[in-house]
Amino acid sequence: MQFSWSFFLFVLLQAIFALSSQSSKTLVLYDQSVEPLEDYTVYLRDLEERDYELEYLDINSTSTAVDLYDKEQRLYDNIIILPTKGGKNLARHVPIKQLIRFFENEGNVLCMTSPGAVPNTIRLFLNELGIYPSPKGHVVHDYFSSSPDELVVSSDHLLNGHVYNGKKGEQFVLGESSAALLENREQIVPILNAPRTSFTDFKGKGNSWTSGTQGFLVVGFQNLNNARLVWIGSNDFLKNKNQDANQEFAKELLKWTFKEKSVVKSVHAVHSHVDGTDYDEVPYKVKDKVVYSVGFSEWNGEKWVPHITDDLQFELRQVDPYYRLTLKPSGNDSETQYYTTGEFILPDRHGVFTFLTDYRKIGLSSTTDKDVKAIRHLANDEYPRSWEISNSWVYLSAVCGVIVAWIFFVVSFVTTSSVGRKLETFKKTN
Amino acid sequence: MAKTSKASAPKVTSTSFAVLRDFKEAFETSKKAYFAQIDNNPKLKLIDTFCFFLVLLGIIQFTFIILIRDNFPFNAFLSGFIICVGQFVLLMSLRLQLCNTFPGISKSRAFGEFIVASLILHFVCLHFIN
Numbered sequence: 001m002q003f004s005w006s007f008f009l010f011v012l013l014q015a016i017f018a019l020s021s022q023s024s025k026t027l028v029l030y031d032q033s034v035e036p037l038e039d040y041t042v043y044l045r046d047l048e049e050r051d052y053e054l055e056y057l058d059i060n061s062t063s064t065a066v067d068l069y070d071k072e073q074r075l076y077d078n079i080i081i082l083p084t085k086g087g088k089n090l091a092r093h094v095p096i097k098q099l100i101r102f103f104e105n106e107g108n109v110l111c112m113t114s115p116g117a118v119p120n121t122i123r124l125f126l127n128e129l130g131i132y133p134s135p136k137g138h139v140v141h142d143y144f145s146s147s148p149d150e151l152v153v154s155s156d157h158l159l160n161g162h163v164y165n166g167k168k169g170e171q172f173v174l175g176e177s178s179a180a181l182l183e184n185r186e187q188i189v190p191i192l193n194a195p196r197t198s199f200t201d202f203k204g205k206g207n208s209w210t211s212g213t214q215g216f217l218v219v220g221f222q223n224l225n226n227a228r229l230v231w232i233g234s235n236d237f238l239k240n241k242n243q244d245a246n247q248e249f250a251k252e253l254l255k256w257t258f259k260e261k262s263v264v265k266s267v268h269a270v271h272s273h274v275d276g277t278d279y280d281e282v283p284y285k286v287k288d289k290v291v292y293s294v295g296f297s298e299w300n301g302e303k304w305v306p307h308i309t310d311d312l313q314f315e316l317r318q319v320d321p322y323y324r325l326t327l328k329p330s331g332n333d334s335e336t337q338y339y340t341t342g343e344f345i346l347p348d349r350h351g352v353f354t355f356l357t358d359y360r361k362i363g364l365s366s367t368t369d370k371d372v373k374a375i376r377h378l379a380n381d382e383y384p385r386s387w388e389i390s391n392s393w394v395y396l397s398a399v400c401g402v403i404v405a406w407i408f409f410v411v412s413f414v415t416t417s418s419v420g421r422k423l424e425t426f427k428k429t430n
Numbered sequence: 431m432a433k434t435s436k437a438s439a440p441k442v443t444s445t446s447f448a449v450l451r452d453f454k455e456a457f458e459t460s461k462k463a464y465f466a467q468i469d470n471n472p473k474l475k476l477i478d479t480f481c482f483f484l485v486l487l488g489i490i491q492f493t494f495i496i497l498i499r500d501n502f503p504f505n506a507f508l509s510g511f512i513i514c515v516g517q518f519v520l521l522m523s524l525r526l527q528l529c530n531t532f533p534g535i536s537k538s539r540a541f542g543e544f545i546v547a548s549l550i551l552h553f554v555c556l557h558f559i560n
Contacts, residue, residue: 385560386503386505386506386559386560389502389503389506391498391500391502391503391506392503392506392507392559394490394491394494394510395491395503395506395507395509395510395511395559396506396510396559398487398490398491398510398511398513398514399509399510399513399552399555399556399559401487402484402487402513402514402517402552403513403552403556405480405483406480406517406548406552409476409477409480410545412476413473413476413477413541416472416473416476417472
């Protein structure tokens with residue numbers, strides 16, 4: 001009986017942790033006067049089915065600001081900003097500083113703008129991140145496509161397989177769309193770019209914002225805390241009426257934004273001597289043989305699964321990397337794929353070294369494993385003695401030879417008769 | 431031009447021959463004197479044999495280090511080479527004093543000093559090699 005109770009408790013705790021590992025509390029800001037909430041129900045319902053707790057707020061309804069924080073406690077995990085027109089209303093509800101702070105504190109953001117509505121809050125916020133959406137009124141045109149009225153983009157323009165791995169020949173309907181210019185930043189994740197024959201201009205006045213593949217229609221951003229932001233340049237992309245074309249991509253995009261996929265963690269980063277002795281037992285010294293291993297897991301939306309890749313690198317660095325080794329798979333269990341460097345010899349240099357795996361791939365969450373350890377030099381009695389080095393046998397035998405010869409010399413010198421007189425006479429005669 | 435060169439060529443050879451002959455003569459005399467000296471004094475002969483042995487050892491070690499193109503146990507090489515050089519120098523100073531005693535220092539005292547200096551040298555080299 002006791003056992004079954006504890007088992008039940010265990011299962012309950014497991015369930016609680018499983019739930020809490022998935023971020024769920026989400027604030028949805030919308031503007032009923034621009035785009036009614038009913039147009040987006042497919043994806044919102046889909047989120048709710050996956051245990052997201054959605055909280056809706058019409059930005060025209062109340063005049064006070066939304067509390068994103070209770071003191072230091074972040075109240076929401078995600079924010080969805082559906083297309084809004086009233087820039088001032090949005091700014092009053094979610095001031096840009098609040099939004100930046102929210103994003104810095106690991107909150108995820110999904111936002112949309114469209115040629116008809118580019119609220120200042122979102123534009124300035126995106127500009128901070130190096131994303132420059134086209135201003136109000138700028139529309140992406142592609143007169144070479146089969147449907148010039150609304151923008152349709154094929155899956156060839158998908159740029160990141162970690163966000164969505166599109167099938168050949170898929171078409172995404174974006175309707176009336178704006179495009180963004182991007183800064184050159186490591187954190188930006190370009191997701192969908194505009195066709196080669198497209199351009200963005202303002203009411204045919206020839207004042208274009210982007211041309212060709214320079215423009216981006218869907219852009220992600222992942223900050224150093226692994227919080228994610230996705231900006232979609234079109235109102236129509238997530239609308240119910242386009243769900244036949246966009247559904248798969250949009251669902252994966254939402255999953256990526258709210259960290260349900262492409263989330264990687266590293267576990268059990270350990271290093272030891274080759275024979276398994278720990279650093280704590282026997283500290284490393286120069287030229288020791290050591291081995292480093294680390295495990296990687298990937299969140300697939302429900303559980304952690306082994307993350308399999310061949311581009312992991314390990315670094316042993318003291319200011320500069322002394323080693324940069326590609327990790328090889330060594331084994332796995334149900335959750336984790338383990339990687340190892342194999343055995344390697346520590347450099348002939350003592351000092352404080354960092355054992356580091358810094359895994360940063362665009363589209364995947366980044367992980368850093370760092371262990372700082374001192375590597376000592378050899379003690380004075382740890383160098384090999386001369387007779388252990390075969391080269392020095394020549395010199396050693398020379399020294400012994402000289403000494404033996406010297407003893408022999410001294411003995412014979414003493415025993416030979418003195419002949420000083422003869423020498424002098426010889427000198428005189430000379 | 432040709433004349434002068436013709437005239438000068440035999441001249442040069444004749445002088446060089448003369449120099450060579452003089453040198454040969456001098457070399458022969460000194461060789462004779464030297465062998466006479468060591469034949470008369472077996473102790474000097476002993477010293478010179480030892481010196482020759484040391485030079486040989488030094489050359490062997492140096493050739494070795496050139497052949498393997500690596501001076502890895504450099505301290506070992508230094509100590510092996512220096513014991514040869516040092517012993518050679520000590521022997522030379524002993525030899526000088528045997529041939530021509532320094533004022534105030536007897537031959538036996540010179541020999542005693544030689545032994546002490548050699549022992550110090552061996553001690554240092556044996557420790558330096560390890």
